[in-house]
Amino acid sequence: MLKLYGYWRSSAAYRVRVALNHKGLDAELVSVHLVKDGGEQHQAEYAKLNPQELVPALIDIDNKEEGEEAFVLSQSLAIIEYLDEKFPENALLPQDLHEKAIVRSMAMSIACEVHPLNNLKVLQYLSKELALDDEAKSAWYHHWIDEGFSAFEKQLVKYSGRYCFGDSITLADLCLIPQVYNANRFNVDLSPYPNIVRIVDNCNRLDAFIDAAPENQADAG
Amino acid sequence: MLKLYGYWRSSAAYRVRVALNHKGLDAELVSVHLVKDGGEQHQAEYAKLNPQELVPALIDIDNKEEGEEAFVLSQSLAIIEYLDEKFPENALLPQDLHEKAIVRSMAMSIACEVHPLNNLKVLQYLSKELALDDEAKSAWYHHWIDEGFSAFEKQLVKYSGRYCFGDSITLADLCLIPQVYNANRFNVDLSPYPNIVRIVDNCNRLDAFIDAAPENQADAG
Numbered sequence: 170m171l172k173l174y175g176y177w178r179s180s181a182a183y184r185v186r187v188a189l190n191h192k193g194l195d196a197e198l199v200s201v202h203l204v205k206d207g208g209e210q211h212q213a214e215y216a217k218l219n220p221q222e223l224v225p226a227l228i229d230i231d232n233k234e235e236g237e238e239a240f241v242l243s244q245s246l247a248i249i250e251y252l253d254e255k256f257p258e259n260a261l262l263p264q265d266l267h268e269k270a271i272v273r274s275m276a277m278s279i280a281c282e283v284h285p286l287n288n289l290k291v292l293q294y295l296s297k298e299l300a301l302d303d304e305a306k307s308a309w310y311h312h313w314i315d316e317g318f319s320a321f322e323k324q325l326v327k328y329s330g331r332y333c334f335g336d337s338i339t340l341a342d343l344c345l346i347p348q349v350y351n352a353n354r355f356n357v358d359l360s361p362y363p364n365i366v367r368i369v370d371n372c373n374r375l376d377a378f379i380d381a382a383p384e385n386q387a388d389a390g
Numbered sequence: 391m392l393k394l395y396g397y398w399r400s401s402a403a404y405r406v407r408v409a410l411n412h413k414g415l416d417a418e419l420v421s422v423h424l425v426k427d428g429g430e431q432h433q434a435e436y437a438k439l440n441p442q443e444l445v446p447a448l449i450d451i452d453n454k455e456e457g458e459e460a461f462v463l464s465q466s467l468a469i470i471e472y473l474d475e476k477f478p479e480n481a482l483l484p485q486d487l488h489e490k491a492i493v494r495s496m497a498m499s500i501a502c503e504v505h506p507l508n509n510l511k512v513l514q515y516l517s518k519e520l521a522l523d524d525e526a527k528s529a530w531y532h533h534w535i536d537e538g539f540s541a542f543e544k545q546l547v548k549y550s551g552r553y554c555f556g557d558s559i560t561l562a563d564l565c566l567i568p569q570v571y572n573a574n575r576f577n578v579d580l581s582p583y584p585n586i587v588r589i590v591d592n593c594n595r596l597d598a599f600i601d602a603a604p605e606n607q608a609d610a611g
Contacts, residue, residue, distance in 0.1 A: 281501055
């Protein structure tokens with residue numbers, strides 16, 4: 170049995186929700202409210218579970234033996250690779266060594282270059298510590314999105330089919346779609362990125378993505 | 391034959407250099423000066439090779455067939471996983487599914503949470519676009535290091551042996567050591583993180599780490 174600690178608007182949790190859906194895995198979804206009361210992720214109970222005080226975190230209960238602690242895993246990409254190895258059906262990475270490497274590289278170009286600069290804790294720092302106004306925060310947000318999406322668009326020209334890499338859903342799609350959802354919240358003009366727009370449209374027709382979308386979560390509000 | 395485009399002070403290139411050394415792989419190292427002339431990574435020739443305009447990038451020439459383009463890969467963690475799969479000797483990830491997942495999670499807690507906020511392009515944005523003074527930039531740097539290292543230290547209490555995960559060098563060490571090198575440049579007090587200090591000391595006795603250190607690179611200056 171799997172338990173996923175997440176939050177409806179967290180891009181990283183959104184990635185894992187798509188992975189679970191795509192692979193047809195049941196998981197209990199537990200909401201950790203990232204804003205209420207200074208953020209439930211910082212409360213003692215959750216911090217003990219995940220010392221990084223971030224969502225998502227996955228618990229794989231099956232791994233627990235009598236008297237043993239359950240297996241807890243943080244970091245969305247590590248969680249998805251774990252799920253993909255443990256439950257190989259509907260693989261999210263190609264078998265071929267070179268293809269797999271390219272998919273990982275595309276995923277990380279979002280997960281290591283764009284998302285870390287534009288997530289909640291960074292935007293909070295910009296407001297609270299640097300006292301940036303909305304215009305300066307928006308410029309920051311757009312800068313990193315534009316830089317990341319420009320590079321990603323070039324990769325799509327080379328590698329995309331119906332989805333980011335060829336015609337199967339991969340880890341790269343799981344990173345792109347939540348980042349675009351996030352970009353839309355910040356009114357990013359996506360017209361310079363026709364392949365991104367096309368692929369997001371293709372993915373968002375699939376149940377795995379629809380059911381994982383923030384607005385369709387029980388804790389959305 | 392392998393060719394690695396990097397820069398002596400790039401933490402991400404440093405990770406890949408350790409991987410190559412640890413696995414005993416020869417690679418031609420090509421320097422891309424990240425500062426000179428506005429950054430050689432933005433020049434047309436390199437941007438064509440790696441549209442992300444970042445280092446490192448790996449070229450695996452062996453994969454090139456007559457008339458084919460050579461295989462080019464960006465993103466340090468994708469490069470290291472590729473090398474580890476293609477050249478399994480001296481593995482950088484454990485075989486066990488759960489152990490492998492934890493190592494990836496530890497590596498990503500540096501590569502997705504700390505490094506992206508404190509690398510050159512971000513510090514340049516803080517100076518040029520936000521006109522932060524040295525004190526405010528230092529506070530930014532220290533904030534993300536302290537947050538990341540506090541969480542990492544807790545993981546080490548649980549999982550470390552001689553190195554980050556047990557007694558073998560893993561991907562987690564390859565991420566930690568360059569980040570600590572970087573933190574030392576910014577005069578971060580590491581005394582709250584005794585396990586980090588201990589493991590860095592253990593790693594830095596090994597030739598794989600010594601030979602990959604920034605100051606020992608041909609382009610150091």
